[in-house]
Amino acid sequence: MNNDKKKSKSDLCSPSENIEEKLRDLRSMLTHAREIEKSTQTLVHSLQERSINYGSYLQQIKTENKFIKNIQQLENPNMGISVKRMSVARKQLFVLYIQELTNREMLSQFLIGPILKYDQAAPLDIDILHNSIINLDDVTVDSAKEKTLDYILKGYSVIIVDDNEEEYLVANTIKIEKRTTQSPEIEQTLWGSRDAFTENINSNLSLIRYRIKDPSLIIYKCLIGERTKTNVAVVYIDDIANQEYVNKVIKKINSINTDGILETGMVQKFLLNNTFDLFPQTGLIEKSATACQCILEGKICILVEGSNLSLIAPKTFFEFFVSSDDNYGYMYLGILAKLLRFISAFCYLSLSSLYIAIVAFHFDILPPQYALAMAVSRATVPFNAFTEVLIMEIATEILRESSIRIPKNIGPTIGIVGAIVIGQAAVSAGLISPLVIIITSLSTMCSFVIPDNLVINPFRIMKFMLLVFTGILGLFGFTMGLNIIFINLVSQSSFGIPYFSPLAPFNFSDLKNFILGDLTLAKKRPGFLKTPDNTRL
């Protein structure tokens, strides 16, 4: 009876009410499903993000292993350490690495793969992993807890067995993005070899070792930079390089106290004797052949990780004027080239200043026709000679500086615009005399004759100094400026070697060898380097 009543009651509800009720239920379910979807998406996104950046999340690993605990305590989520957890032969193993620094193919193929394939009865331990499973050449066992993070940050993979708190394995799986050996960009030569250093210190060392197969070749390595921990290698030949200079260089490098060294130039700054010296006391070498030649001379080559330039010390002024091209062809060609380079250096330094001295102070030193021609060329120029030259020199420096950074595909266009604007238009407008255009162009061309760009920069500064001196005092100021430059040159030293050697102090034999530049005639190494073994042949 009751059942019937109930049935009849339900039967009493209209079909439309049932549908509405079902719709409400469905709507509430849909809303709930959307919320779930949303939260799932957020979770997936966050997990994806983490997996992209860090692989497994280190903090989520539950273990009592002291090595992992140590890293977990230190670890900052942004450090980017990935962890691969494996359970093999009843053992938990962790491989810690940084994805960006690791050759993952090597890691999977020669480290993780062999471990996962382990199916022996014997329980896994460090020795078995080291000696029988991991298929890599550079694997070491270490126990220092504090070094684990350093290893990982350098790009090594650290393998930790969960129940082993005594030792862990370090496998060299470093992968560094590097470019292949390419032609030099700044040390251009016509005939010289073209293998330039790259940013990879090991490649650079291999290039040196490839050329110098001498057992006395010493590579002293050290780490500089509290945070960057940059590898620096000091390369020299033990029985040729003067130990005093080697010790000086190593001492200076070891005394570098800074948070980061990223390039050779930073090391160079620390090696300077005096911050106010104008001329560079170390050479910057891009070509491995040049570096090897310097090492054979008894010099010290400094390679910095992450930089494609090596430092050479000690370096004298005259060595900046030597090019590897001088080794080719006749000796006379080298002599002529050196002479041209010195003339060019003098022209670059002094042409503009001499123009000011003559036009504005001492035009009586000119033969009458030249004096008249010079006056005619300046007839419409509204500026005085000093201002005129200063404007042109600044414009040329702007062009030079901009040409370094102009993208290659628009470089020629900008060059043409510069030449037209600064050259032809300025003359046509009567703002600049044609002679000044000739002088500034010629002197700029002269600056590119010198093989080493490093020595040009002090000349650039001194050129303006000479301009000001000459602008104020005429030829007297010019002479005074030259004197200051020469005083500076002869009073400098590079790691104890007189900077103006072999001219000051004068050494005829070294000077002759420098001028002739012929290896067959130069039987001895330069005397000023004080090499223990000074005989070449």
Added chain:
Amino acid sequence: MTKKYVSLLLVIMLPTLLLTGCWDYHDINMTNISISTGVDIVNGQIEYTGEVAKIAPAQAKGNENGGGGIGVYNFYAYGKDLEQARAAFDAGVPYPHFLGAARAVIFSTSYAKQSIAPYLHRIAQINDYRKTILPVISRDHPAELFKLKVESDISVAFLIEDMMSSLTKQGKAIYPTVGHLLSDDDIKTIGELIPYVGIEEGSIKYLGLAVLKNLKMVGTINLKDTSGVVYLLAKKPSITENLPGIENKNNTFSLLTSLKKRTFNTDYVDGKLIINIDMNFDATLNYQYYTESTDEKKLKVLEDLVAQSIQGKIIKIIAMSQKEFDCDFIGFAKYFRAQHPLIYRKINWEESYRNADFFVNIQVNIHNLNLADPNARTLYFK
């Protein structure tokens, strides 16, 4: 270290800034570039004239110089004396003067007869002036010279200077400078010679040499007679001697002589001044008007003839200096003073020179027949 450098800089710079006069910055195009100066006497006043460079913009077109370049304009100024004339000139020019490019200073005959010493001393004292500037005496008024339109050179001064410079390099003239004149003037006993120019057939010509005694013009030597002076004074005289043919009298030998060695030896014997002139010449046969065969005998005759010709010219000049001008313009006094300083102090040079005996010994060696001799082969290879 820095302190050391600063001190060094100060030590070098301070004396410079305090003691030197290098603050005279002045651009060359902002100066009045004087090319030449003429000095004359007109109506009892000093006429100061000359040429100044007209600096036209290099890219200007259509000016009288044919589109840019160097032209000149003439200036005229008058005054009771040099200073007044100069002041009158200065009053009309836009820029300060630059005299370092001046090529010649031209004196009129009337001014030179009064004495060119004042103007030479002015040149000596003005730093701007080159002491190597060429002094010239003009037969015509300098103002007339400057009015001439010169087609072959930039200006009148350039023409005269280039002409004299070229002739001197060829060994056909002498190039005295203001410095030489002033130096010779210190030895009061000697005279001077300076180029003499004038207008001939509408253009400027080198007419000969003007003779100065105590820097006053006393006469001139015609161009055709100047060879003797050139032989005696030029650094490397090289003059063409024309000689009549040896067999064929209608023929003419043209020989170019060049000095090898010249020595002046002086002596004073029995109150008489003796001057020995020994000169060795090389000669080259330029050509013959009509080719005539030569042999060693004929060559010897030719050599003697050339020597006689040179000797004659030298003797003529010496005679002129002794008799016509009564002035040692060759400067033998310098040699005598150097060789016999004690005697020089005691004697009256002018008097002694007037009565001096000259011995001129000329040696000529014809060493080059210039392949003009058809018998040369048989002559030298027989």
